[in-house]
Amino acid sequence: MSNQKDEKYFQNISHRERAIFEGAITMGAMFHQFVGTPVNKKSVKSLERAIKDAMELQPxxxxxxxxxxxEMISDFQSEYEYVSLTGEMLDVTVVSSYHDRKVISRMHYVEELQYPLMYVKKVF
Amino acid sequence: MSNQKDEKYFQNISHRERAIFEGAITMGAMFHQFVGTPVNKKSVKSLERAIKDAMELQPxxxxxxxxxxxEMISDFQSEYEYVSLTGEMLDVTVVSSYHDRKVISRMHYVEELQYPLMYVKKVF
Amino acid sequence: MSNQKDEKYFQNISHRERAIFEGAITMGAMFHQFVGTPVNKKSVKSLERAIKDAMELQPxxxxxxxxxxxEMISDFQSEYEYVSLTGEMLDVTVVSSYHDRKVISRMHYVEELQYPLMYVKKVF
Amino acid sequence: MSNQKDEKYFQNISHRERAIFEGAITMGAMFHQFVGTPVNKKSVKSLERAIKDAMELQPxxxxxxxxxxxEMISDFQSEYEYVSLTGEMLDVTVVSSYHDRKVISRMHYVEELQYPLMYVKKVF
Structure with a gap:
C-alpha cells in the first residue's frame, strides 16, 4: 500500500531510499509493538501470524x-508456563518496495553483537 | 495457570479478590500491549486471535x-487502508479464577463516560 | 481520579475490591506499555519519572x-550502550484507593519464582 | 552510538542510506512503544522527555x-482527566547520522492525508 498523495513529502530521497525507509519503520514498529507479549508453544503460531498480518498493512x-x-529463552523459564516476547527471540524479514525498487530487511539476534540487529539484507 | 509457590504472596487477600486482581492485570496488559497495532478488515481476525491466545497465558x-x-473508527479512515488499534474499538471479556472463585471482567467503550471502561461484570 | 458516573458499573464489588481492581489494572498497564523501551544509566531517571507520571493518571x-x-541485566550488555526494559528490571509500587479503602500493590522480580510477580502488599 | 563491529552487515547500502534506515527504525519504535500511554497537561513534559531520552539511545x-x-484531542476528553497518547498528537523530529551523512526525519499529523506521516525532511 503506497499512496499517490504522499509523494511530495518524499522528494528528498530516491525510490530505493523510500523502500529502505519504509522497511525500517516497520522493523522498529514490529519490535516495539509486540515485545513484552506473553507467549509459549501454544500461542506462538497465532502471535507470529498477527505480527505478520499487522505489519503487512504498513505503507x-x-x-x-x-x-x-x-528455545532462545528455555533456560529462563519461570514457574509460570510462558515468557515475555523479547527481541532476542525474533527473526523477522520485511520486504518493502516503492515503484521499481525492492528491499529485504531482516532482524535477528546476532551472537557476536549480543544484540537483535536490524539490517538491510538485499536491495533490488 | 495458577501456581502453588506464589500463594504466600497473596495472604492479604481472599480467593475472590485474587481472581479480581488477576483479571484486572490482564485487562491492563491487553490494552497497553496491543493499542497502536495496525489493523483493518483483512487482519482483524488474526489480531483478535493473538490477543486472546496471549492473554489466556497470564496467571x-x-x-x-x-x-x-x-466500524467505531470508520469516519477516521486515512488515505492508507488501515487504522491504529485504540481502546475505543475493543470489547474484551476476561474470565479469571482462583480456587473456588470465578470473576468475569469486561472492557468496552461506554458512551456516557466517553471512555473504554474496565469493570467487573460478575463474580461467582 | 475516581468518578461518580462510573459507580453503577461497580455494584458487584466492594470498595476494597475496587481499589484492588484498579491497582491491578495499573500494574498490567505499566508493564505492557513500557517493557521494550531502550534504557541506560543516562535515561533511567526520565523513564522512571514518565512511568510514574503516566500511571498516576489512571482511575x-x-x-x-x-x-x-x-544491574539486573549488566551481564547481558550488548555492543550497544543500552538495553531494552524488561519486567525483571522493574520494582514498582502502586497505591490505589476507592472511598475509604486503600491498597498497596507491588511488582518486583521474585528469585524463587524466576518471575516479576505482581501482588497485593497491604490493604487498609 | 554507532558501532564498528556491525559495519559488515551494512555493505549493501551507502552511508546516507544507513542514516535514513536508522532514523526510520527510531520513528517506528517511538510510535509503537509509546502510543497508548496515559497523558494529560500534568504529565506531558515528563513523557516528552522520556521519549526523547529513550530514542536518543538507539544506534x-x-x-x-x-x-x-x-489540543489535538480536546474534543475527545472523557469523564476521566487524561487521554491515551495517539500518533495524531505527536510531532517528532529525529536526527540520525552515519559517518559523514546526516538525516532529519519527521513525523506529524498531515491534514490532507489524515495520517501521522513519517518522512525524510532533509539529508546532509
Whole structure:
C-alpha cells in the first residue's frame, strides 16, 4: 500500500531510499509493538501470524515473515508456563518496495553483537 | 495457570479478590500491549486471535474473548487502508479464577463516560 | 481520579475490591506499555519519572513509585550502550484507593519464582 | 552510538542510506512503544522527555525532539482527566547520522492525508 498523495513529502530521497525507509519503520514498529507479549508453544503460531498480518498493512510493505524462537529463552523459564516476547527471540524479514525498487530487511539476534540487529539484507 | 509457590504472596487477600486482581492485570496488559497495532478488515481476525491466545497465558486466566469493532473508527479512515488499534474499538471479556472463585471482567467503550471502561461484570 | 458516573458499573464489588481492581489494572498497564523501551544509566531517571507520571493518571491511583534496576541485566550488555526494559528490571509500587479503602500493590522480580510477580502488599 | 563491529552487515547500502534506515527504525519504535500511554497537561513534559531520552539511545541517533499536542484531542476528553497518547498528537523530529551523512526525519499529523506521516525532511 503506497499512496499517490504522499509523494511530495518524499522528494528528498530516491525510490530505493523510500523502500529502505519504509522497511525500517516497520522493523522498529514490529519490535516495539509486540515485545513484552506473553507467549509459549501454544500461542506462538497465532502471535507470529498477527505480527505478520499487522505489519503487512504498513505503507510500502509487500511481505513480512516472522519466526519466534522459544528455545532462545528455555533456560529462563519461570514457574509460570510462558515468557515475555523479547527481541532476542525474533527473526523477522520485511520486504518493502516503492515503484521499481525492492528491499529485504531482516532482524535477528546476532551472537557476536549480543544484540537483535536490524539490517538491510538485499536491495533490488 | 495458577501456581502453588506464589500463594504466600497473596495472604492479604481472599480467593475472590485474587481472581479480581488477576483479571484486572490482564485487562491492563491487553490494552497497553496491543493499542497502536495496525489493523483493518483483512487482519482483524488474526489480531483478535493473538490477543486472546496471549492473554489466556497470564496467571489465573481461564478464558479471554476479544472483539475489535472497526466500524467505531470508520469516519477516521486515512488515505492508507488501515487504522491504529485504540481502546475505543475493543470489547474484551476476561474470565479469571482462583480456587473456588470465578470473576468475569469486561472492557468496552461506554458512551456516557466517553471512555473504554474496565469493570467487573460478575463474580461467582 | 475516581468518578461518580462510573459507580453503577461497580455494584458487584466492594470498595476494597475496587481499589484492588484498579491497582491491578495499573500494574498490567505499566508493564505492557513500557517493557521494550531502550534504557541506560543516562535515561533511567526520565523513564522512571514518565512511568510514574503516566500511571498516576489512571482511575483511583494515588501514587506510583518506580525503580528500574539496570544491574539486573549488566551481564547481558550488548555492543550497544543500552538495553531494552524488561519486567525483571522493574520494582514498582502502586497505591490505589476507592472511598475509604486503600491498597498497596507491588511488582518486583521474585528469585524463587524466576518471575516479576505482581501482588497485593497491604490493604487498609 | 554507532558501532564498528556491525559495519559488515551494512555493505549493501551507502552511508546516507544507513542514516535514513536508522532514523526510520527510531520513528517506528517511538510510535509503537509509546502510543497508548496515559497523558494529560500534568504529565506531558515528563513523557516528552522520556521519549526523547529513550530514542536518543538507539544506534546512529544524534538527537530527538518530541512535541505532544494535547489540543489535538480536546474534543475527545472523557469523564476521566487524561487521554491515551495517539500518533495524531505527536510531532517528532529525529536526527540520525552515519559517518559523514546526516538525516532529519519527521513525523506529524498531515491534514490532507489524515495520517501521522513519517518522512525524510532533509539529508546532509
Amino acid at each position: 510500502c510493505i509487500d511481505k513480512v515473515e516472522v519466526k519466534i524462537d522459544l | 489465573c486466566i481461564d478464558k479471554v474473548e476479544v472483539k475489535i469493532d472497526l | 483511583c491511583i494515588d501514587k506510583v513509585e518506580v525503580k528500574i534496576d539496570l | 546512529c541517533i544524534d538527537k530527538v525532539e518530541v512535541k505532544i499536542d494535547l
